[in-house]
Amino acid sequence: MQKSISYIFHPVLMPLVGVLFYFSKSPRYIPLPIIKDKLIAISILTILLPILGILLLKTLGRISSIELKQTKDRVLPLFIYCGIILIVLKRVLTAYEFIELYYFFVGMLASTLSCLMLVLLKYKASIHMIAISGVFMFFIGLSIHFSINILGSIALVIFLMGLIATSRLSLKAHSTAELIIGCAVGIIPQLILIPHWL
Template sequence: MNFLAKVISYLFHPLLMVTYMFSLFALYFPVGLDPLKLDSRWTFIMIMFGFTFLLPAINIALLKLFGSIRSVTLVNRRERILPFIFIAILYVVITYLLYTKTGVSLGDNLFKFLIIADALVVIAAIATLFYKVSIHSLAAWGFIGIIIPLNSLSETGALFYPSLIAIVITGLVMSSRLQLQVHSAREVMIGGILGLATSFVGMVVLF
């Protein structure tokens, strides 16, 4: 069971949320990537994968290499603070550069979803200053808080089954964190509440 829990935790790592979200949009909700052109969407997704997953992952590995943290899994709350602050700054800077250096504007769907992703990362960093919340749970429920409201905007209902799958996966992610005993039920619950509240409020405000 622990092996399966680890696989689930790695496959649905919080840093992969942006990549999964935009990939879902490319397949089932293309308007979510506006104003990107159709032929440039997967290139953009790969670039975002590099900046939102690979770069933070490399940073965490370097912190481990130089002894700033004891484990790349960041089990200790205090060890999470520096990496999380770096990741939050990185996400915000990427969004800012996208806004200033490209044709993306405040009214574009792509930019709005990036703002929500930034908000989730910033909330995770702030929460970690005071409490060890489950970031896996926060990210998974944050994902749900984005795609569930989008069902009402999708005229074809294309997001219905992906939404159901996301809910099942979120349950598996929460269970895996408990199975591995890296989080208490309270930490998983608080992470889920923070993620869902942040993304849902973001959707209501921005859309």
């Protein structure tokens, strides 16, 4: 059960969750074909590509486990993911089209770079908590930005944060400190960037 939670709420799914939520709550008129194109592009770049990349790295023997249990296993995947986010920012979600989503992904890039720096310092922050915490802060930003009541959605994300943290502790994948650091690494960049699009 605990392992299932880690897979169901995997970090690679969180960018798509943020994008889906944005399109479902935005009061702006956005043509359906554009929404579909963006969702397909985000799905391919942030879900399919990282999964294929991890499997390739495992096949080539560059990582010891697809779960990236060891700190050294995280360096290449995080570096590659930074490149993927840059592609998204350059080609898929530009600032003049969707400024909210643009800064959401800038925040994710900052979180990923922070996580990479921690890995290089031999510290393993929880990527699961980084991802869900970033989404949590983005939801709060959208609530303020669009002046909408999404307390139910925010409460659900808080519940999921607790569920994921419990799961990671039960699996002994992280210590409490690593989970807290993960939350901070996910929340702080989004919090700093919110004034740029509010």
